[in-house]
Amino acid sequence: MLARVADNLFWMGRYIERSEHVARYLNVNYFSSLDAPNLKSQDRQFVLRSMLFMVGDPEEDTDKFLKEEDVLYKIGLDPTYSASIINNIKFARENANSARDLISTELYEAINKFYHFVVNYPKDIFVKNGLHDFTTHVAEMTDILRGKIRGTLLHDATYAIISMGINIERATQITRMINAKFNDALLSQGGENNMFSKSFEWTTLLKCAEAYDMMRRFYKKTPTSISTLEFLILNPNCPRSVMNSLNQVNQHVKILNPEKRYNKDSTAFLIGRVRSEYEFKYIEEIDQDIKSFIENILKSLVVISDKVDEEFFSY
Amino acid sequence: MENIENQIFSSYLRNPDLYDEIHDEKGKVKEVYQKLFNLYGEHSINDYVLLNNKAKSSFFNQGITFQVYGENNVQEKIFPFDLFPRIIDPVDWDIIERGSIQRSKALNLFLWDIYHDKKILKDNVVPIELITSSANYLDQMNGLNPPGGIYNHISGTDVIKHKDGKYYVLEDNIRCPSGVSYVICNRTALKKALFGVFNHYQTHTVTNYAENLLELLESVKPGGVDVPNVVVITPGMYNSAFYEHSYLAKTMGVELVEGRDLFVENDFVYMKTIKGPEKVDVVYRRIDDQFIDPLEFNPDSVLGVPGLFAAYKKGNVTLANAPGTGVADDKAVYTYMPQIIQYYLDEEPILNNVHTYHCSRPDELKYVLEHIHELVIKPVDEAGGYGISIGNKLSKKEIEKVKAEIKASPRKYVAQPIMSLSVHPTYIDDTESFEQRHVDLRTFTILGKDKEFVLKGGLTRVALKKGNLIVNSSQGGGSKDTWVLKK
Numbered sequence: 075m076l077a078r079v080a081d082n083l084f085w086m087g088r089y090i091e092r093s094e095h096v097a098r099y100l101n102v103n104y105f106s107s108l109d110a111p112n113l114k115s116q117d118r119q120f121v122l123r124s125m126l127f128m129v130g131d132p133e134e135d136t137d138k139f140l141k142e143e144d145v146l147y148k149i150g151l152d153p154t155y156s157a158s159i160i161n162n163i164k165f166a167r168e169n170a171n172s173a174r175d176l177i178s179t180e181l182y183e184a185i186n187k188f189y190h191f192v193v194n195y196p197k198d199i200f201v202k203n204g205l206h207d208f209t210t211h212v213a214e215m216t217d218i219l220r221g222k223i224r225g226t227l228l229h230d231a232t233y234a235i236i237s238m239g240i241n242i243e244r245a246t247q248i249t250r251m252i253n254a255k256f257n258d259a260l261l262s263q264g265g266e267n268n269m270f271s272k273s274f275e276w277t278t279l280l281k282c283a284e285a286y287d288m289m290r291r292f293y294k295k296t297p298t299s300i301s302t303l304e305f306l307i308l309n310p311n312c313p314r315s316v317m318n319s320l321n322q323v324n325q326h327v328k329i330l331n332p333e334k335r336y337n338k339d340s341t342a343f344l345i346g347r348v349r350s351e352y353e354f355k356y357i358e359e360i361d362q363d364i365k366s367f368i369e370n371i372l373k374s375l376v377v378i379s380d381k382v383d384e385e386f387f388s389y
Numbered sequence: 390m391e392n393i394e395n396q397i398f399s400s401y402l403r404n405p406d407l408y409d410e411i412h413d414e415k416g417k418v419k420e421v422y423q424k425l426f427n428l429y430g431e432h433s434i435n436d437y438v439l440l441n442n443k444a445k446s447s448f449f450n451q452g453i454t455f456q457v458y459g460e461n462n463v464q465e466k467i468f469p470f471d472l473f474p475r476i477i478d479p480v481d482w483d484i485i486e487r488g489s490i491q492r493s494k495a496l497n498l499f500l501w502d503i504y505h506d507k508k509i510l511k512d513n514v515v516p517i518e519l520i521t522s523s524a525n526y527l528d529q530m531n532g533l534n535p536p537g538g539i540y541n542h543i544s545g546t547d548v549i550k551h552k553d554g555k556y557y558v559l560e561d562n563i564r565c566p567s568g569v570s571y572v573i574c575n576r577t578a579l580k581k582a583l584f585g586v587f588n589h590y591q592t593h594t595v596t597n598y599a600e601n602l603l604e605l606l607e608s609v610k611p612g613g614v615d616v617p618n619v620v621v622i623t624p625g626m627y628n629s630a631f632y633e634h635s636y637l638a639k640t641m642g643v644e645l646v647e648g649r650d651l652f653v654e655n656d657f658v659y660m661k662t663i664k665g666p667e668k669v670d671v672v673y674r675r676i677d678d679q680f681i682d683p684l685e686f687n688p689d690s691v692l693g694v695p696g697l698f699a700a701y702k703k704g705n706v707t708l709a710n711a712p713g714t715g716v717a718d719d720k721a722v723y724t725y726m727p728q729i730i731q732y733y734l735d736e737e738p739i740l741n742n743v744h745t746y747h748c749s750r751p752d753e754l755k756y757v758l759e760h761i762h763e764l765v766i767k768p769v770d771e772a773g774g775y776g777i778s779i780g781n782k783l784s785k786k787e788i789e790k791v792k793a794e795i796k797a798s799p800r801k802y803v804a805q806p807i808m809s810l811s812v813h814p815t816y817i818d819d820t821e822s823f824e825q826r827h828v829d830l831r832t833f834t835i836l837g838k839d840k841e842f843v844l845k846g847g848l849t850r851v852a853l854k855k856g857n858l859i860v861n862s863s864q865g866g867g868s869k870d871t872w873v874l875k876k
C-alpha cells in the first residue's frame with residue numbers, strides 16, 4: 075500500500091471515530107442535563123461549557139454568557155471551525171476519496187451518503203430542534219461505516235491501518251471525555267448529595283461512551299468515580315475502554331509489520347510496551363492522581379500516532 | 390413532423406430530415422427496437438420521472454460526480470444519464486469494431502514510422518510539414534522502441550452515424566482518452582432502474598474492460614520482468630476524471646498513484662509503500678505528455694515524476710500510452726487517415742473519414758467554391774472552433790465574403806461536408822417527455838502485444854440541448870447506456 079494513501083486511510087478512520095464521539099457527547103450531555111438531579115448539572119451554561127471543553131476549545135472567560143445556538147452550531151455544522159462535526163466528516167470523505175481504488179464501493183458509498191446527509195442538514199433546524207435527530211444519525215452512520223469497514227474490506231494492511239486510526243482515536247476521545255467529565259465533576263461538587271466520587275457526571279460519562287448499561291451489569295451498583303474509571307480505562311472487555319482500544323491497535327500493528335515486532339524502534343514494540351503498562355495497572359494507582367494519569371494517556375497516544383507516521387507514512 | 394402511437398411516445402416529434410436511430414424513414418419502429426419500444430410503452434411518463442430521479446441520486450451517492458467551481462462554493466454535479474438505451478445490432482457493430490481496430494493499428498504503425506524511418510513522409514503520402522510543425526511531435530521519442538512495439542495502447546474513436554446511415558469517424562483520441570468508466574456506470578444504473586428490459590435482449594457485457602486492460606498492460610511489460618507491477622497514475626483527486634482513474638485502478642486491482650508517490654533511482658521507478666520502496670514496471674498514465682517528467686518536459690510540472698522519461702528511455706518502465714502519440718490524432722493528420730490505412734495495411738478504410746477538400750488543390754478549390762452552401766469551411770491552423778463557417782447558415786453576402794477569403798489564400802482552408810449526427814429518443818427533464826436528440830459514439834480499443842480488444846459497448850454521448858450537435862459534457866452533454874447485441 076502506498077504510504078500517502080495509508081496516511082489518508084489512517085486519518086479517515088480517526089475522523090470517522092471522532093465525529094461519532096463528539097456527536098454523542100453533545101447528545102448525551104444536552105439531554106441528560108434536562109432532568110439532572112442537581113442545579114449545577116442542569117445549568118445550560120454548564121453543559122455548553124462542558125461541550126466546548128471536550129472539543130478542546132474551552133471558554134476561558136467564566137462570566138461570559140454562551141448562546142446555545144452559537145455553541146451547537148459551532149461544534150455541529152460550522153464549516154469555518156476545524157473541529158466541527160461537519161468538518162470531521164468532510165475530512166473523512168476527502169481521505170476516502172484519495173483511496174477510492176483501495177476501499178470497497180460499499181464503504182465509499184456509505185461515506186458519501188453520510189457526507190451528503192451532514193452537508194445538507196439545515197442549520198436552523200439543527201440549532202433549534204434537530205440536535206437529537208442529527209447526532210443520533212451521525213452516530214448511526216458511523217456504525218454503518220465501521221460495519222462496512224469490517225464487513226467489506228480485505229482484512230489486510232488497508233484494514234489494519236484504518237482500524238489503528240479508529241482505535242487510537244477511540245482511546246483518545248474516551249480519554250478526552252473522561253477529562254471533560256472529571257472536570258465537570260470537580261466543578262459540580264458540593265452539598266451532601268453531590269460528592270465528587272458519587273457525582274451524576276459519572277453516569278453521564280458512561281452514557282457518552284455507550285457503556286452505562288454494561289457497566290451496571292458488571293458492577294451492579296450506581297457508578298462512582300472509581301468504578302467508572304476502572305471500567306472505561308482498564309476493563310479489556312468494555313469495547314470502548316482505553317485498554318480494549320490498545321489491544322486492538324496492538325493486534326493490527328502486527329499485521330503491518332510482523333517481523334519488526336521485537337525491534338525496539340518499531341511501532342509494534344512501542345504499542346506493546348504502552349499496552350503492557352496499562353494491562354498491569356490497578357485503579358487505586360490511578361485514583362491517586364487522576365489528572366496526571368489522563369495527561370499521560372493522551373501523551374502516550376500522541377507518541378504512538380507520531381510513531382505510526384514515522385514508520386509507515388514518511389519518506 | 391409525425392406523431393407516433395405509444396403512450397409515452399405520444400408526443401414524440403419525429404423530424405423526417407434527421408436520421409432517427411429507432412425509426413425507419415417511414416416512421417415505423419425498427420425491428421431491433423420493437424420490444425424495447427413496447428416495454429417502455431407499458432410505463433407511464435410518471436414512472437420515468439421517478440426512475441430518472443432515482444438514477445440521479447444513485448450516481449450522486451456513488452460519488453460519480455464532477456465539480457463545478459462557483460464564486461464562493463464548490464458544487465458537485467452528476468453527468469446526465471439517459472434512461473433509454475441505444476441498441477447497436479451485430480451487423481453494424483461488426484463494422485464499428487473492425488473499423489476501430491483498423492484505425493488503431495494503422496495509427497500505431499504510423500507512429501512507429503514517424504519516430505523511426507519516416508517512410509510515409511519520404512514517400513510523400515503525408516506532407517512532412519504536417520509532422521515537423523506539430524507541437525505534439527516529441528523529438529525525444531525519435532528512434533525509441535516502446536516495449537511490445539505499441540504506442541497507442543488505448544484509443545478512443547469518436548464515431549457518428551450520418552444521414553446516409555453510414556458510420557463516420559470524427560476524431561481519434563490516442564493521448565489519454567476518457568469516458569470508459571461511464572460506459573460501465575451507465576450499464577449499472579440502467580440495470581438498477583429497468584432491469585426487466587434486459588431479459589428480452591442478449592446484450593454483451595461491458596464489465597470485462599478492466600481485465601482486458603490489465604492483460605494488455607502486462608503484455609507490454611519491460612524486458613527482463615517476470616510478473617510486472619502495474620500502476621495507474623492520476624493528476625489527483627481534483628482532476629475531473631479522477632473517478633475514472635480510481636475506478637480503473639480498483640477494478641484492475643492495482644495501485645492508483647500520484648507523481649509524488651513515485652521516484653526514480655538509477656533509472657528504475659519505485660513507489661513509496663508502507664513497507665519501503667517497491668519497483669514499478671508498467672505505468673498507465675492519465676497525465677498529459679507535457680507533465681509526466683519535469684526534467685524532460687514542462688519543468689514546472691508537479692504532477693509528474695522527475696527522471697521518469699530517462700527510465701522509459703532505458704527500457705525499464707512502460708508508459709501507456711507512449712509519449713508523443715498526440716502528433717497522430719490532430720485535425721491535420723486526420724484528413725490523411727484513409728491514405729495512412731492504405732499505406733500500412735494495404736486495406737480500404739472500414740469506417741469512413743469525413744471527406745476533406747484541400748483548397749490548395751485547384752480541382753478541389755473549384756468544387757468548394759461551387760458548393761459552399763453545403764460545406765463547412767475550416768482554417769487549417771486554428772483550434773477550438775475558431776474561424777469556422779457553416780455553409781447553410783451563411784447569407785448570400787457572407788458566402789461571397791468567404792469565397793473571397795478562400796481565393797485570397799487557398800492554402801489556409803479546408804472544407805468538409807456538413808455532417809448530421811443521428812438522433813435518438815432521449816428523456817428530457819424539463820418537458821418530462823422523450824424527444825429527439827443528436828448522439829455520437831466513442832469506442833474504446835486496446836492494442837497490446839499480439840492482442841486487440843474493443844469494448845463491446847462504448848459511450849453514446851447525447852447533446853441535450855435541442856438541435857445542438859455538440860455532445861461534449863462541458864457543453865451540457867449527457868450519455869446513454871449502449872447495447873451491442875449478440876449475434
